[in-house]
Amino acid sequence: MKIVVTPRGFAKCGLDNVKIIEDAGFTVEYNATGNAYTKEAFYEKTRDADGVVVGVELVDKAYIDAHPKLKAVVKFGVGTDNIDLDYCREKGIFVGRTVGSNARSVAETAISFLFADSKNLYGSISDTRAHKWTKQTGYELEGKTIGIVGFGAIGKKVAQMAFGLGMRVLAYDPYFIDPEAARAFCVEEATFEDILKGSDFVSLHVPLTPETTNYITMKQLQAMKPGAVLINTARGGIVNEADLFEALSANIIRAAYFDVLVNEPPAKDEPLLTLPNFYLTPHIASRSREAEENTARMATQIMIDALKKRS
Numbered sequence: 001m002k003i004v005v006t007p008r009g010f011a012k013c014g015l016d017n018v019k020i021i022e023d024a025g026f027t028v029e030y031n032a033t034g035n036a037y038t039k040e041a042f043y044e045k046t047r048d049a050d051g052v053v054v055g056v057e058l059v060d061k062a063y064i065d066a067h068p069k070l071k072a073v074v075k076f077g078v079g080t081d082n083i084d085l086d087y088c089r090e091k092g093i094f095v096g097r098t099v100g101s102n103a104r105s106v107a108e109t110a111i112s113f114l115f116a117d118s119k120n121l122y123g124s125i126s127d128t129r130a131h132k133w134t135k136q137t138g139y140e141l142e143g144k145t146i147g148i149v150g151f152g153a154i155g156k157k158v159a160q161m162a163f164g165l166g167m168r169v170l171a172y173d174p175y176f177i178d179p180e181a182a183r184a185f186c187v188e189e190a191t192f193e194d195i196l197k198g199s200d201f202v203s204l205h206v207p208l209t210p211e212t213t214n215y216i217t218m219k220q221l222q223a224m225k226p227g228a229v230l231i232n233t234a235r236g237g238i239v240n241e242a243d244l245f246e247a248l249s250a251n252i253i254r255a256a257y258f259d260v261l262v263n264e265p266p267a268k269d270e271p272l273l274t275l276p277n278f279y280l281t282p283h284i285a286s287r288s289r290e291a292e293e294n295t296a297r298m299a300t301q302i303m304i305d306a307l308k309k310r311s
Contacts (some may be wrong), residue, residue, distance in 0.1 A: 001307055004046045005030040006037055007055035007076040007298075013289055014296025026302045051307050053299045059083040064091060072306040074299045077286060078101060081208040081237055096205040100153040102291035107157030109285035110203050110233045113257035114141055116213040116228055122279060142166035147199030149192065150206035150234070151177050158203055159185045170195050174206075174234040201231060208235035216240065221247040229255045233285040236262040245271050248278055259285040
């Protein structure tokens with residue numbers, strides 16, 4: 001049986017797993033081009049695959065119908081919003097994901113946004129490059145409140161780091177708050193409404209699902225503190241971007257730091273990019289060497305186990 005791995009991170013950090021796959025009795029092909037596959041290349045490269053490890057490629061009904069050999073799909077990461085889970089279930093196709101493999105990397109990115117804001121790092125660096133020796137006055141993070149929306153593997157890491165900085169940590173999860181983790185980092189379980197109302201920073205760590213699409217609209221933005229900062233290292237689509245543009249333009253909230261958007265990369269005329277209080281990184285939160293090594297190792301083992309059960 002054949003496995004195809006499309007994410008570029010595998011070629012950079014996961015090649016030790018090629019021998020593991022081959023020793024398990026499978027053939028493997030991986031994306032060594034340095035570029036993301038186009039839709040056409042993705043379809044062609046995986047035409048005869050029994051298992052595919054995917055990043056952001058769309059595994060929808062059309063793709064599944066065009067690949068009748070497909071037995072297993074593993075996400076090189078956590079979010080499965082690009083995979084039609086219901087149709088995979090209907091077709092008997094296994095779907096796996098590498099839960100926790102990049103939690104520290106994403107959490108560190110979220111925390112780095114706190115420092116970027118509190119110490120005016122972006123503006124200070126930009127001014128200095130422009131030969132402007134301005135000295136902006138920032139603020140300290142100790143004693144500030146962070147509200148974590150989604151208390152899974154990443155949310156717990158954010159809580160741990162924020163607690164270490166001396167911050168007050170609130171957490172909301174629509175499903176479950178791990179009481180031991182909450183106790184360990186003095187996390188206060190709160191309602192979603194209380195987090196919006198009482199947090200200096202609101203950090204989003206929920207998956208993109210039908211329930212969380214447009215989870216943050218103007219209603220929620222207006223409920224936040226006027227000086228609050230919104231952080232999204234989760235998925236584009238969780239925040240209504242038109243509402244966010246309006247809220248930032250009117251200073252309903254002070255700033256937003258995002259690693260994700262609905263459309264990536266954004267169009268050249270993306271309105272949010274015109275705002276001085278919107279900061280965007282190119283979906284790099286999970287892209288540490290350690291995270292990609294973890295993800296490649298986990299994806300490999302999950303795929304091998306899944307295909308062996310279907311052989």
